Amino acid sequence: MRWSQTLIPTLKETPAEAEIVSHKLLLRAGLIRKLTGGLYTFMPLGLRALRKVEQIVREEMDRAGALELLMPALQPPDIWQQSGRYQAASDVLFKVRDRAKKEWVLGPTHEEVITTLVAGEINSYRQMPKNFYQIQTKFRDEIRPRFGLMRAKEFIMKDAYSFDATDEAAQASYHKMYDAYTRIFQRCGLKTIPVEADTGVMGGKFSHEFMVPAATGENEVVYCDACGYAANVEKATSAVPKGEARAAEGGVEKFATPGVLTIEALSKAPYNVTAERQIKTLVYMAESKIVLVLLRGDDQLNEAKLVGALGTATLRPAEAEEIFAALGAHPGSLGAVGVTRFPVYADERLRDAAGMTTGANEDGFHLRHVAIGRDIQVAHWADLRLVQAGEPCSKCGKPLKVQRAIEVGHVFKLGTKYSKALSALFLDEAGKQQPAIMGCYGIGVTRTLQAVIEQSHDANGIIWPISVAPYTVCITPLNVAPDSPVMQRAEQIYAALTARGVDVILDDRNDRPGVKFKDSELVGFPIRVGIGEKSLAKGEVEIKPRAGALMPVKAEEAVEKVMALLGGR
RNA sequence: CGGAGCGUAGCUCAGCCUGGCUAGAGCACUUGGUUUGGGACCAAGACGUCGCAGGUUCAAAUCCUGUCGCUCCGACCA
Numbered sequence: 001m002r003w004s005q006t007l008i009p010t011l012k013e014t015p016a017e018a019e020i021v022s023h024k025l026l027l028r029a030g031l032i033r034k035l036t037g038g039l040y041t042f043m044p045l046g047l048r049a050l051r052k053v054e055q056i057v058r059e060e061m062d063r064a065g066a067l068e069l070l071m072p073a074l075q076p077p078d079i080w081q082q083s084g085r086y087q088a089a090s091d092v093l094f095k096v097r098d099r100a101k102k103e104w105v106l107g108p109t110h111e112e113v114i115t116t117l118v119a120g121e122i123n124s125y126r127q128m129p130k131n132f133y134q135i136q137t138k139f140r141d142e143i144r145p146r147f148g149l150m151r152a153k154e155f156i157m158k159d160a161y162s163f164d165a166t167d168e169a170a171q172a173s174y175h176k177m178y179d180a181y182t183r184i185f186q187r188c189g190l191k192t193i194p195v196e197a198d199t200g201v202m203g204g205k206f207s208h209e210f211m212v213p214a215a216t217g218e219n220e221v222v223y224c225d226a227c228g229y230a231a232n233v234e235k236a237t238s239a240v241p242k243g244e245a246r247a248a249e250g251g252v253e254k255f256a257t258p259g260v261l262t263i264e265a266l267s268k269a270p271y272n273v274t275a276e277r278q279i280k281t282l283v284y285m286a287e288s289k290i291v292l293v294l295l296r297g298d299d300q301l302n303e304a305k306l307v308g309a310l311g312t313a314t315l316r317p318a319e320a321e322e323i324f325a326a327l328g329a330h331p332g333s334l335g336a337v338g339v340t341r342f343p344v345y346a347d348e349r350l351r352d353a354a355g356m357t358t359g360a361n362e363d364g365f366h367l368r369h370v371a372i373g374r375d376i377q378v379a380h381w382a383d384l385r386l387v388q389a390g391e392p393c394s395k396c397g398k399p400l401k402v403q404r405a406i407e408v409g410h411v412f413k414l415g416t417k418y419s420k421a422l423s424a425l426f427l428d429e430a431g432k433q434q435p436a437i438m439g440c441y442g443i444g445v446t447r448t449l450q451a452v453i454e455q456s457h458d459a460n461g462i463i464w465p466i467s468v469a470p471y472t473v474c475i476t477p478l479n480v481a482p483d484s485p486v487m488q489r490a491e492q493i494y495a496a497l498t499a500r501g502v503d504v505i506l507d508d509r510n511d512r513p514g515v516k517f518k519d520s521e522l523v524g525f526p527i528r529v530g531i532g533e534k535s536l537a538k539g540e541v542e543i544k545p546r547a548g549a550l551m552p553v554k555a556e557e558a559v560e561k562v563m564a565l566l567g568g569r
Numbered sequence: 570c571g572g573a574g575c576g577u578a579g580c581u582c583a584g585c586c587u588g589g590c591u592a593g594a595g596c597a598c599u600u601g602g603u604u605u606g607g608g609a610c611c612a613a614g615a616c617g618u619c620g621c622a623g624g625u626u627c628a629a630a631u632c633c634u635g636u637c638g639c640u641c642c643g644a645c646c647a
Contacts, residue, residue, distance in 0.1 A: 012596065012608065013581045017640060037639065092645070108646090143570080143645060150647095157647060209647090218646085303644085316644085407647060444647030478606060514607035532606055542606095
């Protein structure tokens with residue numbers, strides 16, 4: 001490709017809309033352009049990089065034995081009703097109506113479609129295992145699209161769905177995908193850490209997320225350098241002591257705490273009750289019913305764990321009015337002492353705690369010398385707290401670390417939730433009808449592309465890994481007059497590299513050298529071949545790896561040298 | 570949806586508080602010239618419903634009301 005023939009609208013200045021470096025570089029390098037919030041056009045260069053990521057995904061999925069197909073993005077709502085997700089996922093579902101006013105949904109994912117397909121086509125254990133995948137545009141009505149391609153209303157996803165006859169086979173399918181994902185991200189030049197993940201609204205048994213460590217990531221992962229334990233904070237546990245038995249010291253005593261509404265305020269003079277001696281009382285509405293959630297004062301609630309403990313994802317923090325109606329006090333003065341009307345969920349760390357201080361359910365008052373069990377009836381004990389950095393690893397006891405990360409892939413063992421709901425049944429060896437055991441596996445392809453940039457750039461621009469670079473070599477002649485020796489040499493190298501199957505772009509723009517150098521670095525081509533009069537007079541051209549040092553080489557050897565740098569193809 | 574901020578040329582922004590001349594700058598773009606190894610220079614030019622609607626006023630980019638859009642912080646996810 002000749003630079004002058006394509007469109008690479010690079011920008012010197014950063015558009016005000018971009019906040020994180022990868023988004024800025026996507027725009028500045030002319031890879032994408034925004035249509036409106038959360039919707040982007042892939043420019044010619046951006047599309048080339050995207051296609052390379054897709055191709056890596058395709059090759060590894062094929063290698064893992066998955067079968068590519070393509071399902072409709074437009075879906076009938078009835079299959080969503082059948083799976084029970086029409087309500088559960090209704091927040092993210094884009095709904096449209098046809099001319100007869102019938103409603104349709106734009107697919108945010110395809111469990112319903114693939115399971116419906118399999119229900120009709122697979123009837124015997126002999127036809128399994130099967131794993132189907134597609135690379136396709138998904139639509140999600142995101143509450144807040146942000147960071148360019150990171151969270152968009154429309155994005156490209158690779159989604160795969162495995163169907164197995166037995167649990168062991170399903171396990172094997174899962175591991176195949178896990179391994180394929182590891183290879184995919186490796187080939188994209190991405191460092192990822194697989195972490196244990198919460199299964200959320202997908203349902204299912206267990207899952208792993210593939211995380212790209214990045215300060216701008218929207219997730220937090222907890223990991224242990226010593227033993228390799230790694231989990232999403234939503235899922236992570238640690239070996240903090242469960243609770244310390246204490247002798248109850250005297251009866252509950254009410255004392256005035258005018259204006260004290262926070263754990264912190266109570267921990268200061270004149271009260272001086274340390275946070276770990278306080279009980280934090282949170283009020284949630286779970287399926288429209290009030291529940292009380294108790295944590296130690298210095299702990300934070302992990303909502304994902306609460307969802308697990310309650311067994312419902314339909315929950316929200318209660319409003320102040322609802323709380324007042326239920327407990328007769330406002331947030332800041334709440335407690336569970338003597339409360340029997342509402343179920344009380346408590347974090348394990350409070351087990352057997354005594355000598356605690358908590359709200360009196362009367363504004364301006366707290367209670368001291370509170371003992372769990374004696375004064376508070378806990379209906380359910382569970383791990384509800386958010387793990388914090390430095391706590392001992394539950395596997396090996398070494399201190400845990402916490403790091404932000406971008407989720408680029410997610411593998412789930414689903415079980416039979418969808419196959420039961422949508423009747424994907426088969427006859428097993430014994431002639432008995434069984435629901436297929438499913439797994440589902442997603443990669444955010446467009447997000448992966450941006451994650452590569454987030455992880456691989458410098459002050460001058462993107463540093464593409466060879467595997468996903470839109471062009472791997474950029475030839476930069478400093479004189480583009482067709483009859484000049486410089487341009488003729490450029491043309492010769494261009495033709496030779498192209499003949500060898502290299503993706504090469506020839507910067508034939510009649511611009512000053514500085515402009516061309518800056519642009520090639522901003523866009524981030526892995527290798528630049530600079531050709532100018534001065535060096536060519538010595539019979540040399542200059543090879544500049546994007547992340548390495550300038551190497552003068554004999555002009556005749558340039559092609560071989562480039563090939564060697566590309567891994568000797 | 571709650572909180573914060575911003576909408577002026579393709580991009581980055583000034584002007585608004587304290588209303589008043591023909592609405593500005595830099596980059597990008599067009600033409601001509603000089604340049605040519607790290608985002609050149611000179612000259613001439615083209616580009617604006619000041620987000621939109623209404624109001625106040627002799628007069629609105631500027632003040633008021635409404636509305637739409639975008640960005641950031643929270644709940645959701647690949």
